[in-house]
Amino acid sequence: MTDPEPTNESLDALFDDYLNGLLDATRTRELEARLLADVEARRAFVRYTRLHTDLLLELRARKASDRALELIGQDLPAAARKSQREVRPPRRPLVQRLASWFAASAVLLLVVWGGWRIFGPRPANDEAVAWLVNAQNCSWTDGEPPGELRAGGAVRIDRGLADLRFRCGTRILVEGPAHLDLVSANSVRLRQGKLTARVPTDAIGFEVLSPQGKVIDLGTEFGISVAANGVTDVYVFEGQVEAYPEGKSGKLNLGERQAARIAAGRVTPTDSGPGQFVRNIVPSPVVTARRTKLTFDGPIDGTLRDRTGTGTGLTHRLPGTGETLAAHDEFLRLDAAGGRLELTATRSDLNTQYRLRRGEYLGVRLSDLGFTGPEDFEISAVFPEIPALDFIGQFGLYAGTRSDRAIRGGVLKLRKEGAEVYTQFLVNNPDGRDADLYEVGLLRPGTDLRLTLRREAGKYTLTVEDLTAGGASTLAIRHPDYLDPEPDLYVGLFAAEPRSDVGRKLFVKEFQATVWANSR
């Protein structure tokens, strides 16, 4: 075999992100250039994508095997099933045999299925009339999604979209909540909910029944919705349909962009538009990480400057803080050789907005990373060998729009039973005063810490990792809903000594901010 060992890290990463759909235009071009330039890279790429394909087929086969085995299990008498459970070894080879049989046949099955759809026989009564071919955010009323759908079966979804393909070529996209019965190969009954149907010319005559009437297709795409009381609305995107009220008479022909309501034994034209119908499943957006990482190992021009005028890499202060600090900030020193930023805690406090003009709250602005408001984000920093600050001295991370609208967390110096210890804390600051303070755990000076302030699925947490002892804890408090509507946030790190002017130093390594941006 001519496998190059998977050693070239960045090429592997490109392959992987390609498969995950995470490559942007620049990285796609980079991947393309490297593949064009190198036959070995192409070989490796083909083998990696082959792994991706084979893995899909293998996992499908396994799932099919598991289901089949469950069915076999159900046919066995209870006693036999029990003994089968007790004697596990015989079961595995069977699984493996079946799995490898399925695996070997999976591609074949796939093609046979495709081919059979092209060339296959017409349906008898017990054969599938439709298949579920795609679904999005679907919650199935009966728990499990259906696979093959037979006449007499039903599709019931509480929410989401289900894409059905009929043997005759018709495609139906059902939007939940909906209840759809499959009457025959060319007829469905929509009891409630919405669907759009695309009927190819050779399936003309496809009908959708509703509690108040029916719609027969004449080669078209149309949408139909049925309310809880059975009132039915139809809209034709393209082509023509016949809309029938319950009973026989009163048919109405509808053409392109025409709509009608079927209710109380009549079909009446309406002006409603296509807006309520979903016509396609659009793939879920791809979430990409946009990150800035500072390692403090060299000057970065155009950023906040330390006492010697060296750019630290941090770009923005939390509005409402640090206004009277010098442009060459005497409380900052970039230690490029040590790869760390030295930060001196000043006498200030966000709580009560005390002396914030000299407050050290500095970091980055999230909109620079593509943040527009709804995205999740994360900031983290390592604080090695934490110093002994004075009473209620504190440092950590913040996020907010200004000094009196923020959330912050980190560690807070307390004296407990005579010992010098820190407690971990997370606190809201909705109006200049601290609220919802939550404290937990004890740490000693000298410990190495990594703090991570995260908004995940919209919820804020602070994780404190004790890198010296190896433990970690995550804190959450009442949700700072005052930050939810904000289209931009400032995030960063801080150090403050509310009761002291001693000016102790602490160090920061590896500051990182990440925004999880949707690519659409």
Add this chain to the structure above:
Amino acid sequence: MPGGREVTTQDVQTRKAEFARYLAECQARLYGYVHSLVPDLNHADDLYQQTVLVLWGKFAEFDRERSFFAWACGFARFEAANFVRGLARQRHFFSDELSLLLVEAHEEMADDELADRREALSKCVEKLSPTDRALLTECYLDPGGVPAAAARRNRSPHSVYNSLRRIRQTLLKCIIRALGG
């Protein structure tokens, strides 16, 4: 309804049988090629089917002296480019030049190697931890894919992508070991 369209002439039946034979010979490879151009799992099936239908439509023009796989890839490439264009803001697509070179790279893999890899993979998947296997299965088979698997685990999609990558690398190494390479 389609009942009336049943085509039964002897000619067509023979041609279908021949087409099915050609397809059977290269289907695994062709599916792999399609999948390497459009890695999204949900799209690859659609595109493959679409390609097969197009191939059947054009089969009369197929020159029996040529490689069926190379001929089929020509259409697959074209279909894939159109398919990607039709997707809302989808990923970027490889140039023609690269797509052609990739046909070569796919073609170069011997049938035996393909089969050996499939078999080795099956064993390697078995060796994964149950947790990794469950994650892999969810990411590959569940309609919600990675974001849904991440949400269920209270993890970020990014960290699940990292896990996926680690698992794929493990499998790749395991396959290489199994093939003695």
